Amino acid sequence: MLIFKRRIILLTLVLFFLPALFAQYTKDDIYIYLDTYKELAIRKMHEYKIPASITLAQGVFESAAGTSRLARDGNNHFGIKCHREWEGDTLLVDDDALGECFRKYENVEDSYNDHSLFLTNRPRYSNLFTLDIMDYKAWAHGLKAAGYATNPKYAERLISVIERYGIAQYDTIYYKQVHQKGVNVVERKDDPVLDVVQQEKIIKNQKTKKRQLVVEKNTENELIVEPVFEEKSGRIFFSAQKNQYPKGNFPFTVREVYVNNRTFFVIAEKDDTYAKIAEDVQDSEKNIRKYNDMGKYSEPLQGEVVYIENKPKMNTTQQNHTIQKGETLRFIAQKYAIQLNYLLRYNNFTEETVIHPDYIIKLKP
Numbered sequence: 001m002l003i004f005k006r007r008i009i010l011l012t013l014v015l016f017f018l019p020a021l022f023a024q025y026t027k028d029d030i031y032i033y034l035d036t037y038k039e040l041a042i043r044k045m046h047e048y049k050i051p052a053s054i055t056l057a058q059g060v061f062e063s064a065a066g067t068s069r070l071a072r073d074g075n076n077h078f079g080i081k082c083h084r085e086w087e088g089d090t091l092l093v094d095d096d097a098l099g100e101c102f103r104k105y106e107n108v109e110d111s112y113n114d115h116s117l118f119l120t121n122r123p124r125y126s127n128l129f130t131l132d133i134m135d136y137k138a139w140a141h142g143l144k145a146a147g148y149a150t151n152p153k154y155a156e157r158l159i160s161v162i163e164r165y166g167i168a169q170y171d172t173i174y175y176k177q178v179h180q181k182g183v184n185v186v187e188r189k190d191d192p193v194l195d196v197v198q199q200e201k202i203i204k205n206q207k208t209k210k211r212q213l214v215v216e217k218n219t220e221n222e223l224i225v226e227p228v229f230e231e232k233s234g235r236i237f238f239s240a241q242k243n244q245y246p247k248g249n250f251p252f253t254v255r256e257v258y259v260n261n262r263t264f265f266v267i268a269e270k271d272d273t274y275a276k277i278a279e280d281v282q283d284s285e286k287n288i289r290k291y292n293d294m295g296k297y298s299e300p301l302q303g304e305v306v307y308i309e310n311k312p313k314m315n316t317t318q319q320n321h322t323i324q325k326g327e328t329l330r331f332i333a334q335k336y337a338i339q340l341n342y343l344l345r346y347n348n349f350t351e352e353t354v355i356h357p358d359y360i361i362k363l364k365p
Contacts, residue, residue, distance in 0.1 A: 029065035030165060036066070038170050040112055045174045048116035049129060052170040053136045054143070055115065057158045069093060074104035078115040134171055136162050168282045169251035176254060236326060238334035239303040240267055250308070253281045257308070261315055261337030265307045268300035281308045293330055293340040305334055313342045314364035323359045336363050 034056060041052035041059075062079040063071035070076045074091040082090055082101035089104035105111045119125045124146050131138045140158040148154070162168055242256065248264050250257035255266045255277075266277060274294070278285040289295070291307040300306050315336040323332070329349065333340040344350060346362040355361070 025065040025067045029067055030060055030161075033060055033063075033065040034165060034167065037108065037112075040109060042170050042174050042177075044112050044116050045133075045171070046177070048120055049133055050116055050119060051133055051136050051139055052174060053162045053167040054139045054158065055112065056167050056170065057136075057140075057161045058115070058143075059112075060161055061157060070102055074102060075108050075111050076102055076105060077108060077111045078118070080111075080114060080118055134175060136168055136171065166252065172252055172254065172282075179254070235298065235301070236328050236331055237301055237304045238331050239301075240265075240305045241303075242267065250281070252283075253308075255280055260305070261312060261317070263307055263311050263337040264309050265305050265337075268302060268304040268306050270302045272302070272306075273299045274306070277306055277308070283308065293333060307334075307337065311337045311339045313339055314346075318363050320360050321363055323355050323357055323361065325357045327355070327357075329353070329355060332361070338363060 037056060037059060038052070041055045044050065044055060045052040059066075059077045062068075063077040066072075066077065070079065070091065070093055074089075074093075076091065080103050082103055086103055091102050091104040093100060093102050103111075103114065105114065119128065125143075125148075128139060128142045128146065131142060137155075137159055140155040140162075143149070143158070144152075144155040151157070240258070240260075242258070245258040245260050245265075248257045248259040250264050253266075257264050257266055259265070266281070268277070274288045274292075275285045277300070278288045281288075288306065288308065291310050292300075311333070315338055318336065321332060321336065329343060329351070330340055332338075333343045340351075343361070343363070344353075346365055347353075349355075349361075
């Protein structure tokens with residue numbers, strides 16, 4: 001009976017202290033980590049041809065976004081253990097066993113270098129370097145298959161954090177640097193020490209970055225947009241010219257991106273598909289079709305506007321629209337960058353409703 005009571009007490013203590021033992025780093029820690037080391041990861045991508053997104057995502061997990069003891073006391077951001085060949089400083093940390101030997105570095109960049117060398121110099125990771133450097137999903141699964149981590153969900157965790165925090169934009173920066181006039185590698189900076197005010201600015205900027213990405217305003221008069229009928233497909237679609245809308249600096253693609261009703265879009269090229277556009281903007285085909293109120297079987301036509309994020313529920317600048325000859329409800333939803341189901345709701349329409357020229361419909365409630 002006494003032994004049973006002791007076990008109950010021990011279990012209670014474990015449950016009480018468990019949250020403290022496994023305290024999680026916060027979203028703000030992740031934002032600070034990414035802003036602090038993004039340029040370093042891009043530079044290593046140039047040097048070692050490892051996606052910056054993968055390096056940063058691994059750094060987030062392995063160092064608890066820079067808050068772990070191994071990161072703080074040893075500048076070790078990737079959990080690399082000593083191994084036989086290591087001749088540098090060491091740090092003993094309880095991991096799979098008590099007092100395990102981990103590598104200790106003079107600065108964080110040494111840790112990033114060693115992580116890159118760890119992957120490039122070991123034969124079991126050689127298959128990674130046959131993968132597309134812009135395909136972070138393949139790299140995540142490749143790392144797991146090569147045995148980098150024992151967690152069966154390791155690849156999914158990397159992919160999740162990359163997509164949740166938009167880390168793939170740093171791969172795109174690398175791609176743009178390589179394909180522009182020469183390679184513009186970011187110069188080395190000393191590991192920054194951020195004060196509280198700097199940290200708060202980083203968190204605020206990262207969280208609001210998406211809406212700050214519009215970098216050019218359209219100063220020309222609005223052009224009249226006519227519905228286009230494509231005979232081969234029998235479909236009416238909304239098209240645009242490059243000078244009709246302001247440009248947007250969308251960081252996840254090398255395509256030209258424009259803005260309509262605060263929503264990013266691209267202009268479909270010849271023989272484009274939703275799958276190809278999705279790949280180019282680092283999203284899924286299913287999402288791209290959803291953003292554009294498009295079913296499974298049609299593909300975009302040359303010159304067609306394809307939104308690459310969800311459209312708003314209403315138009316921010318115009319209350320009503322007078323229907324012109326040839327227009328469809330989807331055409332109007334695309335023209336004003338409004339979700340089709342909300343356009344139907346504001347006007348008590350269904351998808352089968354027949355609309356006629358000169359009829360005035362609402363673009364907001």
